[in-house]
Amino acid sequence: MKRLKSILVLLLAMLMIAAFAVGCGKQQAEETPEETPQAEPMKVGFIYVGSIGDAGYTFAHDQGAEFMKKELGDAVELVKAENVAENPADAERVLNQMVDQGCKVIFATSFGYMDSVIKVAAQHPDVVFLHCSGYKTAENVGTYFGQIxxxxxxxxxxxxxxxxxxxxxxxxxxxxxxxxxxxxxxxxxxxxxxxxxxxxxxxxxxxxxxxxxxxxxxxxxxxxxxxxxxxxxxxxxxxxxxxxxxxxxxxxxxxxxxxxxxxxxxPVWNWGPYYVKTVKAVQDGTWKSEQYWGPMSDGIVDLxxxxxxxxxxxxxxxxxxxxxxxxxxxxxxxxxxxxxxxxxxxxxxxxxxxxxxxxxxxxxxxxxxxxx
Structure with a gap:
């Protein structure tokens, strides 16, 4: 009889410990906030007519792209294509590749890409295209240059x-x-x-x-x-x-x-601030097509x-x-x-x-x- 009482006391103690553990676990779960899923970075494409190492035009654009990445951090992911010829076959192929890769903003950085940008943009109205030095626009296509x-x-x-x-x-x-x-x-x-x-x-x-x-x-x-x-x-x-x-x-x-x-x-180019401003506008839904031609007072061009x-x-x-x-x-x-x-x-x-x-x-x- 004494042995039976000991067993019952032991079982009761074990049940109390288990209940306490469940209660603590429930309280901890209630006190721990749920983790907010991280938003996917916006992919931003850059199409270059030359090599990033050209020390000139493409180099300056890429410096601007990297400045933008540094400023916006994990909110953006860069996708780059160098030495893309200014003909429809090559330009349209690379533009479409960038769309397929998930780019939501694409900067085509040379004049000869203009007609290809207009054509591909018409097929992808949910993507924003910016064409450097051109003059043709659409609802999802803007142009940009500076008063060099x-x-x-x-x-x-x-x-x-x-x-x-x-x-x-x-x-x-x-x-x-x-x-x-x-x-x-x-x-x-x-x-x-x-x-x-x-x-x-x-x-x-x-x-x-x-x-x-x-x-x-x-x-x-x-x-x-x-x-x-x-x-x-x-x-x-x-x-x-x-x-x-x-x-x-x-x-x-x-x-x-x-x-x-x-x-x-x-004369030198400073594309970075323009790229930051433009991508931010796309991110917050305020971007609208325009023909930007910035003066030296904007800082986009200098000596x-x-x-x-x-x-x-x-x-x-x-x-x-x-x-x-x-x-x-x-x-x-x-x-x-x-x-x-x-x-x-x-x-x-x-x-x-x-x-x-x-x-x-x-x-x-x-x-x-x-x-x-």
Missing amino acids: EQPRYLSGIAAGKMTKANNIGYVAAFPIPECIRGINAFTMGALSVNPDVKVKVVWTNTWYDPAKEKDAAKSLLEAGADVIAQHQDTPGPMQAAEEAGAYGLSYNSDMSKYAPKAILTG APYASFMPDDVKQLIDSKKADILSGKLNIFTGPIKDQTGTVKVPEGTTMTGDEILNMNWFVQGVEGSLK
């Missing part, structure tokens, strides 16, 4: 002050409005400080061909140029300038490390740091003109402006409209070269 002609003008001042021969060479990619207005702005900047200069243009019909672009610069140097400017994606023209003991004005990014004895400064060997008075002059542009006091496309033949294209007191600047297809007086 503003720092181009300033770099022209540097060239006009530093040339001794009054012969400036300009290695340019394609005879399209984007390049033409840059050449014109550069030339007007040079002429504003040196009315005797001539700017000689050579077209390469390439964006990224280091050897060809360097050879084009060599031809200009052999013809007497002592300053070389460029609208190309590689530092090839700057390297040719340094080898010849000439000065250079680079483009896209700070290329000074590739030709440190030649490069005075150069690379000045070379240590540029005279202080030249730096101060450029800074002064930059301040005038930023304040709106100086609009570089205000007349009188003459074309190559001496015909007045923009009368005195008249300022070109945005559309006129974006579609410019004539050279200003002072440019030597054809539009072919």
Whole structure:
């Protein structure tokens, strides 16, 4: 009987312990909040015409993409495609691949992708497409670019002050409005400080061909140029300038490390803040199609740091003109402006409209070269 009582006491104790454990477990479960599932990152695609390592145009865009990723963190995932040719077969294939990979925003970063973007965007209305430097839009397609002609003008001042021969060479990619207005702005900047200069243009019909672009610069140097400017994606023209003991004005990014004895400064792109703003707008549902053409005051375009060997008075002059542009006091496309033949294209007191600047297809007086 005593043994039976002991067993009953033991069983009762075990039941009390079990009940206590269940109660504690229930209380702990009630006190532990449920974990909120992490949202999937938004996939953002970037299509590049060149290599990320080109030190120029594609490099600058990729720096912007990485800036955006750093700012937005785990909320975004980058998807990149390099060296995508500007033809419908390649461009449309890569655009569709990015859509299939789940990209909700796609940045096509070169002019030649425009028609492919419009076509693919029509098939995928739930994806936002941004096309750089183009002019065609749709409900889910916007365009973006910056007024790079503003720092181009300033770099022209540097060239006009530093040339001794009054012969400036300009290695340019394609005879399209984007390049033409840059050449014109550069030339007007040079002429504003040196009315005797001539700017000689050579077209390469390439964006990224280091050897060809360097050879084009060599031809200009052999013809007497002592300053070389460029609208190309590689530092090839700057390297040719340094080898010849000439000065250079680079483009896209700070290329000074590739030709440190030649490069005075150069127009640069700062795409990062635009990419952050645009992706945030898509994320929060406020994005709307637009044609963005940002001025230097937005920070999207600027000048690379000045070379240590540029005279202080030249730096101060450029800074002064930059301040005038930023304040709106100086609009570089205000007349009188003459074309190559001496015909007045923009009368005195008249300022070109945005559309006129974006579609410019004539050279200003002072440019030597054809539009072919």
